[in-house]
Amino acid sequence: MRNLFPWQLGWTPLLLLNLFPNLSQAEPQYEAQLIFPLESWHNHGSCIVQTQEGDLLACWFHGSGERKSDDVMILGARKRKGDASWSQPFLMADTPEFPDTNCCMIIDPNNRLWLLWPTIQANLWESALMKYQISENYHGDGPPVWNQEKVLHIKPGDSFPDEVREKTAAYLSHQQLTPDMIQWAHDNFQQADDKLTRRLGWFTRAHPKILDQQRMLVGL
Template sequence: MISTMAILLMLAAPDPAVFKSELIFPPEDFHNHSSSIVETAEGDLIACWFHGKGERKDDTLVIRGARKNKGASEWSAPFILADNKNLPDQNCTLFIDRDQRLWMFWCSAIDNEVRSYFPMYRYSTDYNGDGPPVWDWQDALFVRPKDAETAFPELLKTRIKMVQETDFLTEEMKTQILNHFEERREMYSDNLFQRIGWLPRQPPIMLSDKRMMLGLYSDTFDCSMFAFTEDAGQTWEFSRPLVPFGIQPSIVRKKNGDLVAYMRASPKTTCVESSDGGMTWTEVPLDILNSGASVAALALESGNWILAVNDVPDGRHQLSLYLSEDEGETWTRKRYLEKLDPEKGSVTASYPTLIQAADGMVHATYTYVNEEEAKGKAIKHAWFNEDWILTGSSYDK
């Protein structure tokens, strides 16, 4: 007979650490990149990524997807989620809102240059069957940044001053950056370039039952911005462009309602905070390396936060997961999603997306390239519980 004490000890014991991973499809001699993942109310998983032979110069790029039904041991064969014929489709992200609509945001480069990216979105209420969702609605996301006429010239002026006064750049690096600004000076006052060239990367978040917030970024201006809708995409409003350097924002919300966004930058990850619902932002110091690759942040049901990042000075061979128990004030645990050989530049892991499923498991998808062994590019899916993170090495940043 099991004693009362033994029962209490079993009940009090933490869940065993769990970590598993798999490829969504076998490695291919194609460029598979920039993935996203959602869990449906039925417990199924749907992932997306872009697929082709390159990036913006490749007009054959399409958005692919696959699903893993609840209880299934493997993913379905890939299917097409979007294909603007003869245009490169890129940077897809998935999201399910509180009305159970499945959203997909993505973009196409109209003239195959970064200045011409054009964001789009579609949503579905019929996505639980096999294969791709049945889309109910699709539209272009027409962007007009808030106060654009004054915001962009101010952005240019402020950034020139930041570069001139910084201590960590060499004079050669400063000259290169300032020349880059000078080459694009006219774009900063051009309505067309202020309004096109915006891309999504990480999924939006809901600020209320109706108000959705989506991060956008521009490779033309090397900056981020946020889009908001309260009527399921019928109309949109936008923040001003952010002054701090950083792109591809991943947004989390504090318990007090303040917002924090983590952004791709180099040599360190950029962190910004907003106390007015995402309309204005202030940079917050963060001492976590970034090799200039996409990051993903997530607030867990426990209240802890996690951050996935390529935390090396150069390359994408190490994809780490950090944990914070105080909403990003400090980061106390660190795990490796991938720790690959830095001497093998053809083996990389990057561009993570994170979600937490209804059962508490955390799911990550990311680009996985292994030209050494598997000879190809794929999207990897990893899933783990919070105990796996908590049993990681201590980290004090």
């Protein structure tokens, strides 16, 4: 799909890699910069967007671990256009005593900022509950001012169990059938048949996409 924003960015935890087009050369120029000093805590699942003003806004999850750590929260930082460094990290989202992980952001055609992330209910990835926040006021210093926070309910259709069976069978047709593989397939079928199980456990990783300037496609 066509990227709506005329820039590309790559990143790793704590490290931001910017790609800037150079009009005088065919080869791009790269610049690497820490958003904040290195530390021992876990920082992962980062995402970045560029505002209409040219500022950069990054988010990531931060804590003593991942899904098994109830202190994990979503942090963010801002780099103003023309500034040499990033702001101090600030809180973007936190569900007290639950891990908030794997966040992503997008700015929609109405210039609203969306933050999407899963809150882990039982310290297992399969217990993830998707949430999102929307802000129209995210240009000032510090965290965005969120207008609303909602749960993103996931409801696979009635054909979902059959689709899981078909795709699992197609995958196994190219594998050596071991007891572990057979058990994996059995677990897949059980989970797909259970209504609650198939409505939880979804979470974001990549940037959402805007389709036709009207619809948002969120990869889970």
